[in-house]
Amino acid sequence: MNKRRPPVDGLCDECGFNYDTGDLQGTVTTLVRQSAECSMALTKAAAGPDADVVRIRPEPEVWSAIEYACHVRDVLEVQRFRIAQCLAEDRPVYAPMDRTGRVKQAKYEDQDPMEVAAALMGFAREFGAAARVLTPPQLGKLGLYNYPVRAPRSLGWIIRHTAHEIQHHRQDIINILAELEPPIIPAPKPAQPEETEAGTADDSEGDVPRVRASDEAEGLAERSTGGS
Secondary structure, three states: OOOOOOOOOOEOOOOOOEOOOOOHHHHHHHHHHHHHHHHHHHHHHHOOOOHHHHHOOOOOOOOOHHHHHHHHHHHHHHHHHHHHHHHHOOOOEOOOOOHHHHHHHOOHHHOOHHHHHHHHHHHHHHHHHHHHOOOHHHHOOEEEEOOOOOEEEEHHHHHHHHHHHHHHHHHHHHHHHHHHOOOOOOOOOOOOOOOOOOOOOOOOOOOOOOOOHHHHHHHHHHHHOOOO
């Protein structure tokens, strides 16, 4: 994963997310849209000329695209559960997600990108549906959150923090794939042998058919313009 942890308050200089701006509905709408963009980037790369590009780490300490996508998927699932926990309990204490441990335990790098993308979008829709109906008193309710340090956090902050996770890692996924994906270059067309008029050339292997100067010029012109 990235060596430097993104902030959990204020402005994130890396991805531009700001915890202090935007209304709840707009934040949730952006979260769902950016989740879709994560899914599309993953599936497009997996369907490209090198499907394994989604599993390549650009650096040993930086996750691959599919590892980031798995993380986003799991964040959405866990945060949806935390919304329900906060509404059901008087003093919720959220269990740690163990974000780094999950990478190896769940074998993120081996997971199917199409399944990951579909699950990511499913959890995004579920999270969005749960977040949109929260009332102001519910959004202000506190629970004990473990990341990055153990501290009380409101449900409203959890919504924004989840939106930041999606926006930040959407950028990670897109940037990594842009750096690693091989360019798609059409293969050159094979050269076609020159045809000769029937009966004008000897059939012996050692003889080469003679080509008129005008025919040779036309052939060069066709090759220079891509003609077959």
